[in-house]
Structure formats: structure tokens, C-alpha cells
Amino acid sequence: MKRRDFLKYSAMGGGSLIATVAWQPQPAEAFFFLGLLLRAAGMVLKSGLQSRSQAWWDNRYDAMLAQSRLFDNEFRRVEVAELNNRFYNYIAVGRNNLDVAMSLASNRSTVSTFTSPAAAGVSIAAAYLRGNENFYPEQVQKAILPTLKNQDNIVSWNQPFSSSSYESIASQDGVSMTYRLRKPGRGGYGDLDIVVDADRTIRIPTVRVNFSEYS
Amino acid sequence: MKLGKIGKLACVTLALSIGFEGVGLAQSRRPASIGSLLEMKCYGKGIFAMNRDGIVINRRPYTAVGLFSVDTSYDGGVSADTPIEVSCDLAGRNRSPMYNTLTMTVGSNERSGVWYSQYSKKLRLTTYIDGRLVDSSEIGFGALKRFSLDINGSRSVAFSVECLKPASYEYCPSLWILEDKLIQ
Numbered sequence: 001m002k003r004r005d006f007l008k009y010s011a012m013g014g015g016s017l018i019a020t021v022a023w024q025p026q027p028a029e030a031f032f033f034l035g036l037l038l039r040a041a042g043m044v045l046k047s048g049l050q051s052r053s054q055a056w057w058d059n060r061y062d063a064m065l066a067q068s069r070l071f072d073n074e075f076r077r078v079e080v081a082e083l084n085n086r087f088y089n090y091i092a093v094g095r096n097n098l099d100v101a102m103s104l105a106s107n108r109s110t111v112s113t114f115t116s117p118a119a120a121g122v123s124i125a126a127a128y129l130r131g132n133e134n135f136y137p138e139q140v141q142k143a144i145l146p147t148l149k150n151q152d153n154i155v156s157w158n159q160p161f162s163s164s165s166y167e168s169i170a171s172q173d174g175v176s177m178t179y180r181l182r183k184p185g186r187g188g189y190g191d192l193d194i195v196v197d198a199d200r201t202i203r204i205p206t207v208r209v210n211f212s213e214y215s
Numbered sequence: 216m217k218l219g220k221i222g223k224l225a226c227v228t229l230a231l232s233i234g235f236e237g238v239g240l241a242q243s244r245r246p247a248s249i250g251s252l253l254e255m256k257c258y259g260k261g262i263f264a265m266n267r268d269g270i271v272i273n274r275r276p277y278t279a280v281g282l283f284s285v286d287t288s289y290d291g292g293v294s295a296d297t298p299i300e301v302s303c304d305l306a307g308r309n310r311s312p313m314y315n316t317l318t319m320t321v322g323s324n325e326r327s328g329v330w331y332s333q334y335s336k337k338l339r340l341t342t343y344i345d346g347r348l349v350d351s352s353e354i355g356f357g358a359l360k361r362f363s364l365d366i367n368g369s370r371s372v373a374f375s376v377e378c379l380k381p382a383s384y385e386y387c388p389s390l391w392i393l394e395d396k397l398i399q
Contacts, residue, residue, distance in 0.1 A: 056266065057254060057264075058245070060251075060264065060265070060266035060280055061245065061251055061254070063266055063278045063280060064251055064278075064280045064394055064395065064396065065396070067277065067278055067280075067320075068318070068320075068394045068396050071320050071361055071393070071394055
């Protein structure tokens with residue numbers, strides 16, 4: 001045996017001898033200790049494999065809500081385009097509801113959304129004319145698209161009351177929109193009224209704009 | 216009182232075990248009006264709750280909160296032979312249903328398992344409320360589908376996920392659940 005191996009094995013032997021002498025559990029203690037160890041191991045296994053911890057579920061829930069808010073913003077545009085689909089009822093003329101993501105900064109409410117009242121109003125008007133008034137796409141376009149000179153005239157969410165009208169290709173009276181803030185802040189709402197003048201005056205049922213309760 | 220080595224070890228183990236229990240008791244502040252479908256009881260094989268970042272669909276990363284798949288491996292897939300059939304309880308026994316709307320967003324990764332998307336055309340997700348068929352739509356790979364269901368007064372929602380037209384391969388990619396929001 002080489003000197004290095006001799007030193008290694010003798011150190012291992014010595015160590016195990018000391019451990020044996022120093023640690024001689026009594027039977028009762030040993031069972032108690034073993035019981036606790038098994039209990040702890042069982043809990044680790046249970047939390048890791050079978051049922052997840054509450055913290056894991058909470059974390060997942062928070063992630064889901066955060067992602068849901070992103071989808072609320074992104075899919076709003078799609079939903080407007082898919083009003084005829086009965087499953088997309090966030091922005092639906094039938095229910096007259098429009099959800100808006102709202103955030104509260106230093107007690108002053110600011111609305112953050114990709115959709116302005118004018119854009120939402122135009123989309124809702126387009127869907128309404130197509131779905132309820134049987135307009136052809138070309139007629140819809142003529143009835144609601146603004147002429148060039150009116151493009152800077154936009155209704156805003158940030159004003160308690162704002163009203164705007166613009167000339168469309170089809171009519172001088174064109175489209176008029178009025179937005180009224182009814183209940184400000186989280187969980188509040190406002191009303192958006194849209195009137196389209198094409199071959200006749202079409203008053204679209206008031207769209208209730210619900211502000212999100214969570215920001 | 217002198218504890219000795221065994222006593223000390225026992226104390227540490229006990230403290231550890233109490234610690235693990237403490238994790239389970241932690242409660243977060245949640246809005247009572249919003250729930251999560253996969254926290255309800257779901258029956259049948261092939262639906263899993265998860266919390267996994269970095270699920271890329273159409274080149275955008277998302278967090279998956281659930282999965283329709285034969286198993287929970289990264290992409291177990293949906294078998295062409297056997298559709299996934301699951302049902303979830305919207306109200307516990309002897310309780311009245313408390314939610315009015317279920318909003319779900321699902322999507323399938325076009326790049327996970329390139330061979331899947333070469334051969335199999337689409338997934339079909341069919342939804343039932345209280346056993347009634349309410350929606351059946353095809354989901355292409357790399358596309359998201361978001362839908363809201365009126366579940367007012369309903370006690371159960373069920374899903375069937377089918378792998379359509381697999382020419383020479385017997386699995387479709389899994390269907391990730393990105394949102395499973397229940398609203399009162």
C-alpha cells in the first residue's frame with residue numbers, strides 16, 4: 001500500500017470510529033428522531049410532488065392576472081372586429097360594455113389603454129352598422145371614415161366630458177361622439193354616445209365604459 | 216435541561232417541519248371576485264395547472280398557467296387517437312355557482328416539435344357548459360385563441376382537445392393555457 005493511500009484509509013477509519021463512539025442514540029430517542037425525519041421528508045415530498053404550496057398557487061394566480069390584463073388590452077381591438085361572435089362580449093353593442101384598463105397615479109385617475117374613445121366609437125359604429133343595419137362594407141366605410149381635415153379632432157378619456165363630430169365621406173353631418181365620465185376612479189364608468197348620419201340618422205345605443213377595478 | 220446532540224438535531228428537524236407547514240398556510244390578498252379555473256376540481260386526464268415562464272408562441276414569450284397534454288413534460292402533445300377530455304367543477308358539492316364569466320386564452324407553440332406541425336394540421340378545442348356544446352373551434356399552431364363564456368348559474372365546464380389530420384405522426388403539440396380567469 002502506498003503511503004498516500006495508507007494515510008487516506010486510516011483517516012477514514014479513524015473518523016468513522018469517532019463518529020460511532022460520539023453518536024450512540026438510545027432506542028427511544030432514535031425512534032423519535034426517525035419519526036420527525038420521516039415527517040419532514042413526507043412534507044417536502046407532499047409539497048413538491050402531490051399538492052403544491054399556497055405560495056405556488058398565489059404566484060401562479062398573480063401571473064395569470066397580470067397576463068390577463070395584457071390580453072385585455074391586446075384583444076380589445078380583435079374583439080371589436082369580432083362583434084358577431086357571441087363569445088367576444090367585452091365590447092359588444094348588445095351589452096353596451098367596454099372595459100378599459102385604468103391606473104391610479106397619485107390619487108389622480110389616468111386611463112391607459114390602446115383604444116381612444118374615438119377609435120372605440122368608430123369600431124363600434126362600424127360593427128353596429130354592419131350587424132344591425134345591414135350596411136355593406138363600402139357603405140360602412142363611407143359612413144364612418146373621417147375626411148382628412150378632421151383627423152386631429154379626437155375625443156379623450158381624460159376629460160369628464162368631451163364631444164366631437166366629424167364629416168364623413170357619406171355625409172356632412174358624419175359621425176358625432178360624446179363621452180361623459182359618470183363615475184370616476186377604479187370600478188367607475190363613463191358613457192359613450194355615437195350618432196352616425198349616413199342616408200339617415202342612426203343612433204347607436206349608449207356604450208357603457210367600465211373602468212377596471214384593478215390596475 | 217440538557218438536550219444533547221440528538222435533542223438538538225430533533226429540534227432542528229421539528230423546526231424545519233413546522234416551517235414547511237407554514238408555507239402552506241400563507242394566504243395572499245386576492246380579489247374575491249376573480250378566481251382561476253384550474254384551482255377548481257378538474258376530472259379526466261390531460262389538464263395540468265402550471266406556472267411556467269418562457270412559453271413562446273408566435274415568437275412572443277408568455278407564462279403558461281396550465282396545459283392540455285398527455286403529460287407534463289415540456290411538450291407531451293395531444294394524441295391523434297385519443298382526444299383529451301376533461302371536466303371542471305364550477306361549484307363544490309352543495310354550493311351554488313359563484314362565477315358569471317370564464318375568460319380563457321389558449322395557444323399552441325408552432326416551434327415546439329417541428330415535426331408535429333409539419334404533419335398535423337390543427338387542434339380543435341370544443342367547450343361544453345353543463346354538458347351542452349357551446350363552442351368548437353380549430354386552433355392553428357402559433358395562434359392564440361381568447362374566448363369568454365357565460366357561466367352564470369352553471370355547475371361545470373368541460374373541454375375536448377383533438378389533434379386533427381395527423382398525416383404520418385400521431386401527436387399534435389400541446390395546448391398551453393395562458394389565462395383561466397373566472398369573474399363573478
